[in-house]
Amino acid sequence: MLLRNVTLWDGCGSDYSSDYDAIRILPEGTLQCTTSDDRIGNEPTKDLAGAYVIPGLIDAHIHLCLDPEESDPFAHGKVPEAIQLEAMALRAKKMVEAGITAARDLGGGQWLELKIRDAILAGEIPGPRLICAGQPITSPGGHCHFWGGEAEDTAAAMTVIARQAEAGVDLIKVMATGGNITPGSKPMDAQFDGAVMQSIVNEANRLGYSVAAHCHGTDGIRHAADAGVTTIEHCSWVGPNGWGKHFDLELAKDIAEAGIWISPTVNAGWGRHLSNTNYLAAMNTRYQTMKSSGCQFIASTDAGIPNVFHEDLPKALAVYQAVAAFSNVETLRSATSDCALALGIESVTGSVVNGLSADLMILPESPLSDLRALQKPLEIYARGAAVLSS
Numbered sequence: 001m002l003l004r005n006v007t008l009w010d011g012c013g014s015d016y017s018s019d020y021d022a023i024r025i026l027p028e029g030t031l032q033c034t035t036s037d038d039r040i041g042n043e044p045t046k047d048l049a050g051a052y053v054i055p056g057l058i059d060a061h062i063h064l065c066l067d068p069e070e071s072d073p074f075a076h077g078k079v080p081e082a083i084q085l086e087a088m089a090l091r092a093k094k095m096v097e098a099g100i101t102a103a104r105d106l107g108g109g110q111w112l113e114l115k116i117r118d119a120i121l122a123g124e125i126p127g128p129r130l131i132c133a134g135q136p137i138t139s140p141g142g143h144c145h146f147w148g149g150e151a152e153d154t155a156a157a158m159t160v161i162a163r164q165a166e167a168g169v170d171l172i173k174v175m176a177t178g179g180n181i182t183p184g185s186k187p188m189d190a191q192f193d194g195a196v197m198q199s200i201v202n203e204a205n206r207l208g209y210s211v212a213a214h215c216h217g218t219d220g221i222r223h224a225a226d227a228g229v230t231t232i233e234h235c236s237w238v239g240p241n242g243w244g245k246h247f248d249l250e251l252a253k254d255i256a257e258a259g260i261w262i263s264p265t266v267n268a269g270w271g272r273h274l275s276n277t278n279y280l281a282a283m284n285t286r287y288q289t290m291k292s293s294g295c296q297f298i299a300s301t302d303a304g305i306p307n308v309f310h311e312d313l314p315k316a317l318a319v320y321q322a323v324a325a326f327s328n329v330e331t332l333r334s335a336t337s338d339c340a341l342a343l344g345i346e347s348v349t350g351s352v353v354n355g356l357s358a359d360l361m362i363l364p365e366s367p368l369s370d371l372r373a374l375q376k377p378l379e380i381y382a383r384g385a386a387v388l389s390s
């Protein structure tokens with residue numbers, strides 16, 4: 001199949017391609033960049049004159065098992081497994097139809113998202129390519145302890161990691177600090193000391209896993225950075241004076257130096273703060289300071305937490321762009337090629353490059369001019385199959 005007469009952004013460059021204006025989707029589901037006059041034999045063609053093609057989007061932080069309309073974090077585990085799986089499959093379908101062709105699931109209690117991952121990969125149900133962490137390691141009674149990953153010391157953390165490996169996860173998630181949705185847990189407080197964090201990262205790496213660390217408080221960010229995690233989730237710089245009030249420039253430089261990615265989980269709901277000029281100025285300054293310190297960012301939403309819907313990354317990116325004062329192309333890279341790199345899937349997806357999976361968004365307007373174009377896709381392809389068609 002040849003998609004002709006398109007304007008192509010490859011997920012990496014600073015502008016549209018001047019070399020290619022067509023994409024060939026090969027029978028095995030991979031893609032080839034070409035020109036509109038390069039029709040081979042009688043291959044089917046589709047004329048998409050005026051449309052834009054970009055790589056499918058990647059959300060670096062979701063929870064497929066969580067229902068955004070359920071505010072009680074303990075409620076999910078009580079729902080029968082078959083009903084949960086049905087709801088999760090529906091969320092996965094909505095995600096891929098919105099143009100999210102890959103996502104990293106950062107935690108659940110029953111490994112049900114791994115079943116969804118495998119069913120998607122086998123072509124049994126539609127959905128994004130999933131990378132799953134299983135049960136996050138947390139302290140006793142700590143953030144999301146109800147998912148079963150509690151560990152009081154290094155030895156217990158090793159047991160949790162071994163259990164995830166046995167279940168077939170793709171990476172390890174650790175709660176370096178407390179969090180919002182867990183009663184009794186304080187976002188400011190570190191849940192593990194530096195030595196335990198280091199043991200967790202060492203063991204995960206030894207088994208071939210990357211590590212995502214949930215970090216609100218600055219102390220926990222420090223432990224995660226020193227231990228050499230792969231991604232720092234949220235990175236909220238919380239301390240005694242509140243959220244965002246304990247930004248540490250030296251620590252930001254250390255994060256950059258270590259090549260750790262920041263995944264700030266800016267969801268579409270943050271849009272309600274954009275009219276607050278003081279808030280926006282403070283956020284812009286913080287993100288631009290982190291960026292000029294060398295920090296690299298990936299797009300994420302924490303989908304599944306209350307009122308954060310799984311299919312909303314395309315909406316969230318315009319808000320994220322405004323919060324961080326990134327350019328449109330920087331924002332898009334953080335949801336495509338850069339995100340794939342951080343997740344270790346860059347040889348499979350995240351850019352429109354010959355041989356990669358045909359994970360594509362076809363848009364009616366230029367996303368490099370206005371990110372809101374992401375919200376009205378004409379067509380979506382995932383692994384070469386049309387999941388949304390005009």
Ligand SMILES: [Zn+2]
Pocket residue numbers: 061062063106302
């Ligand atoms: Zn999360």
